[in-house]
Amino acid sequence: MSDTADVPGADQPVDPDMHLMRERKLAPIVPTASIASSALTLVIAIMTYLASLTLGAVTIIGDTARGWQSDIAREITIQVRPVEGVDLAQSVLEASRIAEGFEGVTGVTVIGEEVMKDLLEPWLGSGLDLEELPVPQLLTVAIDDDDPPDLETLRRKLIENVAGASMDDHRAWLDRLVAMAQTTVVAGFLIFLLMMASTVLTVIFATRGAMSGNAHIIEVLHFVGAERRFIAGEFQHHFMMLGLRGSAAGGVLALLTFVVFAIWIWWRGNDPSAEQAATFFGSFSMSLTGYIGTILLIFAIAALTAVTSRFTVLRFLGTLDRNSDEIEG
């Protein structure tokens, strides 16, 4: 319907109040802008940001720890020490042959003289002649993750058949690393749980705080005959939008933080200190789990806000229409 107030017809009388009949955009029943609701949005944004950061950090730690385990487990080392009267080169060849023929082994590399020199240089200085030193020969054995060889049999075979051979499957290291990784993951998970608990409580209390200014609205709606469902629905919708605005802001900011961090690490990729960090912490980039988790968190927190407001409305409605002594009793 359009406003026809200033289009007087020739033969019909002009209604001076015609302009009153114009279409009006109705204000929402739950007031949108209030200090309490801006504060709630801010609190939700901050809590979502912190919870997402925690979630991201925990997934990075978990992934990294898992990475350590598999990297180390993927390789074993065979050492062949020089023994008097035995040809070292022959022994290395024999060890290599045994390992290669073993089921579950995908490849054997003899660490050559040049590499050995590089490895030893920091300790023994440059220009050394390996021929003169009783330096053991190293072989790295790559193993199939899905079908690992029986390491004990391999070890026994090597020791029996090759003089001076020993095998290191990094078991001691690995066990310690696994323990450490598990502790880190468990600790990270506990921190995440605490973070989530405080997020949930903060969101609940902040929502209830923002709701408390609306008691008179609930009361009036109730007295003009609105159904409980209608009232709860209005508030739930309003608070879900508030919550979503806050949690989306916090969550997206957290995702950006991780992206910026990953880019920064990648950019400094050639720096030796960054390389060292990468050895320990992986690439610092969050896995898909972290991103999906953050997005789920955004929606979960918005839903929590909505549900809290709904329950607050329903509980308040329950206290109306009662005699005061019933409330006290």
Next chain:
Amino acid sequence: MIRFDNVGVRYGIGEEVLQDLTFRLEPGSFQFLTGQSGAGKTSLLRLLFLSLQPTRGLIEVFGRDSSALEPGELPAVRRRIGIVFQDFRLLDHLTLYENVALPLRVRGQEERTYRRDVIDLLKWVGLKDCIDAHPSILSGGEQQRAAVARALIDQPELLLADEPTGNLDPVLARRLLRLFIELNRSGTSVVIATHDHTLMEQFDARRMILDQGHLHIHE
């Protein structure tokens, strides 16, 4: 339409504010409810509106025992009763237009279906010039008339008004009374709580007088 049988009310553990109320409200009737300040007029209206439960006795509303009503059935009963609160209870974040339309809006009606009714009613109570104003900037009398309009918008079968002329000058008060009388002629039962004697003298109607918790009725 409404029947009270031996109804008593007390707040908390105090004395009974209302005792032994036994009366009927007939369809199409008109009554003044009067009594000193603190006599219990507002409490009696709350009983009629089912927003206060009696401590004892029976209240029957539209043929139903009020104590047997489920909470979910209350809105449907409320829609047949219009109420003007002593403190108006308008919502400050809504315009007068939106306040008056609220009872229709919460019933899910489209804005264009009630636009003319709301505007006509606001014109009738003399608020044509503040249709899009917010209640907080209006005078007490203007707010009061808006509250009356909100109670009437859905053509209730029973109108309860708590001191509806308390903030009005005699001319406006008379005009509002005429509105109530007209409404009553079209079939609505009316209960007006007031201690304004000049108002009551203008219209010969049933008087319900509250005195020390007891109700005396002058037909």
